Amino acid sequence: MAEDVVLRAVVAAVREVAPGAEIVDDTPLIAHRIVDSLSLLSLVSLLEKELSVTIRDSEILPAHFESPLAIRAFLRTKGC
């Protein structure tokens, strides 16, 4: 199966905003408080920049950011 480059980019972005945390595809980001209110905003900005998407505030829902896989699924709905 071809590597999911978007998922790799998501994991890289999460690692960038949460340095030091061990991040795999299904790491619970919010439940484990790896991503907090400030780093979530940075993550959104980073994803927008890296993947050339626009994420509206109304899309910053916990379900979309639960884990790198959840973020990947959400981005798929935006055509990534």
Next chain:
Amino acid sequence: MTVQQTTAHGAEFAHWLAGLRSWAGKGPGESTAWREAAAQGLLSLAVPETAGGAGAGYEAACLALEAFAEESGLSGLPFSMAAQMWACQEPILEFGSQAQHSGYLTRLTSGTAVGAFAATEYDSGSDLLSLRTRAERDGEGRWRLDGSKTFVTNGPSADVFLVLARTAEGSALSGLTAFLVPRGTPGLRIGRTIEKSGLAGAQLGSLLLDDCVVDDADRLGGTGGGFAVLMHAMRHERAFILAPTLGLMARALRRALDHTRARSQFGQPLSSYDTIRRRLVRMHLSLTSARELLYATARAADRGSLDHGRSSLTKLHVSTEFNRFCQELPDLYGGYALLPETGATQLLADAVASRYYSGTSDMQMKIIAEGLGL
């Protein structure tokens, strides 16, 4: 007069703005100015035409707020209107249902209703996400809100409150929900106006929510979507809440120039002394750089680009320069700075307030640092 189908750069808007300036320069009474400004279309400038607004954009709205403050000399009123525009109207626009648009937004923009944003609590200021007001679903599908809010701009007079409450334990990222609570809702008690210095004419108040029953139709955004609503409000408020202060600085600078030219000591006008000239130049520089950054941010937002780092940077820079400006201002007047007619100490109090509302300067720095990957 209404403003429609116009942008900040069109002749039609320039004409409208001149009309607003002329009205504001006549010194409208504080009790009627809100409605009169709204009747001219000020509150609907940044609302797209598809939602019943003028669709003139953020730059136009900021120019109008600046002009209103500059010509009228009022500080609290334009601040309160801006607070409604950015922290109440914007979230309703983004997250509101059709019914909420027609039920609330239209009344807010036309000035027939006043809106307030109620997030801060006594124990949750900078640490806002620790807020304790709770909302629980009852057997009939309605929400029951319990808790209290403070520092609510427009609180004493508002007709609708955008209230942030906790609907689930755990992370605030998923545990907060926003509600639109109309005045008169059973269980909503509105406290006294909070006495304060600065921002004369702005009314701040507290709220008590005691088994306050809110219909599910008045939930703004999804359950658990409160963080997104909060961030949407703050992104706009931090970028644009200080637009009126540009007008107040321009007015104060103009008057200070007049004073230093007119008053002589040791046989020379004050304006001939280097100490005075340097102060005036520094004030001019503060105003110019604050203005440039705020309008660059507004133009970018009109093109669809406004991230949190940029909003925080704008808030931090404009409030910092406003404070620098107000540090210099009294020294141009000497002892006369203490007289109300110079407005110097009132403006200084406004500048102090600007370091705290919409998040303190320390909090803006945190957000900016985070954006830098620190």
